[in-house]
Amino acid sequence: MNKEKLLSNFYFLDRLISKKWKPFSKLMIRGDGSDWVLSSIAKELKKIMPIVGIETINNHYYYNISNQSVFFTSKYEVLNKWPKINHRIAFPYFHGMPENGDQFKLMFDNISKYHHSISRIQVSHTQMQKKILETGINSEKIFKIPISINLDLFKRYDSIRRLEIRKVYGIPENSLVVGSFQKDGVGWKSGKSPKLIKGPDIFIKVIKELKSDFPNLFILLSGPSRGYVKENLQNINVPFKHIELKNYEQINLLYNCLDLYIVTSREEGGPRSILESMASGVPIVSTKVGQATDLIQHGINGWLTEISDVSSLVSSSKDILNNSNSLDNVLENAEIVAKNNSYVSQIDLWKKFMGGFID
Numbered sequence: 192m193n194k195e196k197l198l199s200n201f202y203f204l205d206r207l208i209s210k211k212w213k214p215f216s217k218l219m220i221r222g223d224g225s226d227w228v229l230s231s232i233a234k235e236l237k238k239i240m241p242i243v244g245i246e247t248i249n250n251h252y253y254y255n256i257s258n259q260s261v262f263f264t265s266k267y268e269v270l271n272k273w274p275k276i277n278h279r280i281a282f283p284y285f286h287g288m289p290e291n292g293d294q295f296k297l298m299f300d301n302i303s304k305y306h307h308s309i310s311r312i313q314v315s316h317t318q319m320q321k322k323i324l325e326t327g328i329n330s331e332k333i334f335k336i337p338i339s340i341n342l343d344l345f346k347r348y349d350s351i352r353r354l355e356i357r358k359v360y361g362i363p364e365n366s367l368v369v370g371s372f373q374k375d376g377v378g379w380k381s382g383k384s385p386k387l388i389k390g391p392d393i394f395i396k397v398i399k400e401l402k403s404d405f406p407n408l409f410i411l412l413s414g415p416s417r418g419y420v421k422e423n424l425q426n427i428n429v430p431f432k433h434i435e436l437k438n439y440e441q442i443n444l445l446y447n448c449l450d451l452y453i454v455t456s457r458e459e460g461g462p463r464s465i466l467e468s469m470a471s472g473v474p475i476v477s478t479k480v481g482q483a484t485d486l487i488q489h490g491i492n493g494w495l496t497e498i499s500d501v502s503s504l505v506s507s508s509k510d511i512l513n514n515s516n517s518l519d520n521v522l523e524n525a526e527i528v529a530k531n532n533s534y535v536s537q538i539d540l541w542k543k544f545m546g547g548f549i550d
Contacts, residue, residue, distance in 0.1 A: 205251065205252050205255035205256055206255060206256060209252065209255075209256045209259075212259070213550065214258040214259070214550065215258060215259060215260050215279055215548075215549060215550045216246070216259070216549065216550055217246055217247070217248045217252075217259045217260065217549075218240060218245050218246065218247045218248070218259070218260050218261075218262060218545070218549055219247065219248055219249075219250050219252060219253055219259065219260070219261045219262070219278075220233050220236050220237055220240075220247055220250075220261075220262045220264065221233070221250055221253065221261060221262070221263050221264060221265075221268065222234075222264050222265075228463060229264040229265055230264075231439045232264050232283075232338070233264045235339070235341055235534050236262070236264075236541075238341075238534070239534050239535070239537075239538065239541065240541075242538055243538060243541050243542050243545055244542070245545055245549050253276070253278070257276070257277035257278065258277060258278065259278050259279070260278060260279040260281070260310070260548055260549050261276070261278045261279065261280055261281070262281045262282065262311075263280070263281070263282040264282070264283065265282070266282050266283060266284050266285075266287075266298065267298075268282075269282050269301075270282075270297070270298035270301045270302065271294075271297070271298070273301060273304075273305055273308075279310040279548060280308065280309055280310055281309070281310050281311035281312065281313070281544075281548055282309075282311075282312060282313070283312070283313040283314070283315070283460075284298075284302075284312050284313070284314055284319060284323060284460075285314070285315045285319065285338060285459075285460020285461065285481070286319070286388075286458050286459055286460035286481060287458075287460075288319075288322060288458060289322075291388060291458060299322075299323075299326055302323065302326040302328060303326040303327055303328075306326060306327055306328035306329070306332075309328065309332060310332065310547075310548050311332055311334060311544055311548050312328070312332060312333050312334070313334055313335075313336050313544065314333060314334070314335050314336075315335070315336065315337050315338045315460045315461060315481060315482045316335070316337070316460070316481050316482040316484060316485050317335065317484070317485055318481075318484065319460070319481075320333055320335050334540065334543065334544045336537055336540045336541065336544065337461075337466070337482045337485070337486070337532050337537075338460060338461040338462075338463045338466075338482060339463075339466065339532055339533055339534045339537055340463060340466045340467055340470060340529065340532075340533060340534070341533065341534055342470060342529065342530065342533040342534075342535070344440050344442075344443055345443045345446070345467060345470035345471050345529070346443065346470075346471070347447070347470075347471055347472030347522075347526070348447045348472075352447070353447050353448065356444050356447050356448055357448050359444075360411075360432065360434065360444075360445075360448060361432065362409060362411065362432060362448055363407070363409060363430075365407055366407050366408070366409035366430075367405050367407050367408050367409065367450050367451075367512055368409045368410075368411050368448050368449050368450050368451075369398065369401070369408065369409070369410050369411070369449065369450065369451050369452070369453055369508075370410075370411045370412075370413075370445065370446065370448070370449040370451070370452045370453075370468075370473070371394060371410065371411075371412055371413075371414075371420070371452070371453060372412070372413040372414050372442065372445065372452075372464055372467075373389060373414045373462060373464065374386070374389070374414045374415050374416050374417075375389035375390070375391040375394075375414070375416065375417065375419065375420065376391075376415075376416030376417060376418050376419050376420075377416070378416060379415055379416060380416065381416065381418035382415065382416025382417050382418040382419060383418035383419055383422060384418075384419065385419040386416075387457065388456065388457050388458050389455075389456050389457075389459075390454075390455035390456045390457050390478070390499075391419050391420050391423075391455075392419075393455035393457075393478075393499060393501060393504070394420060394453065394455040395420065395423040395424070395427065396501045397453060397455060397501055397504045397505055397508065398410060398424065398427065398429055399427045399429075400501070400505045401505060401508055401509070401512075402427065402428075402429055404509060405512060408429060408430075409429075409430050409431065409432075410424055410429055410430070410431035410432075411431070411432055411434070411445060411448055411449060412431055412432065412433040412434070413433070413434050413435065413436060413442065413445055414435075415435065417433055421433055442467065443467075443471055446467060446468060446471035446473050447471060447472075447473075449468075449471075449473045450473075450474075450511075450512060450515060451473070451474055451475075451476065451508060451511050451512060452464060452468040452473050452474070452475045452476075453475075453476050453477075453504065453508060454475065454476070454477035454478060454480070454483065455478060455504060456477075456478055456480045456481075456498075457478070457480065457498050457499065458480055458481070459480040459481030459482075459483065460481050460482070461481050461482055461483075462480075462481060462483070465477060465482060465483050465486055465487065465493070466486070466528070466529050466532055466533075468493075468525070469486075469492065469493070469525035469526060469528050469529040470526065470529035470530075470533075472522050472525075472526065474493065474494075474511045474515075474518055474521060474522065474525075475487070475493045475494070475525070476493070476494040476495075476496065476504060476507045476508050476511065477493065477494070477495060477496070478495070478496055478497065478498045478499070478500070478504070479495055479496070479497060479498060480498065483495065486528055486532065488524075490521075491521065491524055492521055492524035492525040492527075492528055493521070493525060494507040494510075494511070
């Protein structure tokens with residue numbers, strides 16, 4: 192059977208099956224096609240929607256029927272070029288302030304232009320919530336729901352198990368291990384051109400200064416497009432390992448290798464590493480970006496610094512690495528924050544989000 196005939200059969204079958212559905216009674220969750228953060232978010236949302244009381248349907252219906260509801264996990268698919276579809280539209284807008292580039296300015300312009308056609312926008316932090324309201328969109332369409340985690344995937348192992356995991360990954364036993372698990376290069380290839388909004392240049396400056404105080408420093412990297420960071424770690428002679436996971440669900444093992452996680456971004460929607468670190472018992476230092484500003488209380492459950500403040504990032508990191516045996520209260524407080532922001536704890540927030548989006 193040729194491709195055109197096959198597509199035609201799908202079209203008529205979809206139309207036949209959907210004939211009994213009430214308008215806007217089903218939900219499609221569209222991932223971005225990459226095997227990274229947004230695809231895992233799509234997977235987790237599909238898991239919790241039955242608890243919310245929402246029925247999700249396969250994405251092939253997107254093209255073949257009309258009058259249902261679509262949650263795009265990628266804002267780019269909606270706001271780069273407005274889709275001509277007869278569905279209700281919702282999407283997250285986690286990061287990308289209009290002053291940070293023409294692409295983001297275009298997206299904000301399109302929110303303003305098409306706000307009557309947008310049913311829902313999820314934001315992950317207060318700053319973005321305030322900024323999007325400036326577009327003129329109805330405030331009732333904006334819902335603040337943090338980028339979350341599945342707590343079933345994260346646990347804090349004891350010191351013996353942590354050493355075993357380090358051994359598996361070939362990390363020297365007596366190292367002080369700092370983690371950075373993100374995409375911070377331009378594009379999806381080697382990433383030698385830095386994505387400055389993610390602060391890889393700041394990260395290198397921080398590591399360079401820490402190296403002088405901690406000769407046993409070791410950097411553990413994950414995520415795609417890390418070429419810039421790897422090249423510069425070699426230049427400053429700091430040992431590292433880059434582990435690209437085939438399955439996101441293994442990332443907890445990497446967190447359990449760490450003594451510290453550092454976020455040096457200039458802007459973020461999350462990052463999700465805030466909650467991942469907290470759930471895994473890893474102390475975290477972050478610049479005041481994204482939901483870090485809503486979730487972290489400085490010195491209580493983590494450490495916050497001003498954006499681009501290398502000296503404060505270094506100072507906070509030194510405090511943690513020099514006092515690793517006296518962080519129990521901070522880590523316990525952080526674990527509570529992670530539990531309060533898990534997918535399961537967000538059920539009521541998603542019920543409110545879907546109310547009126549799904550009939």
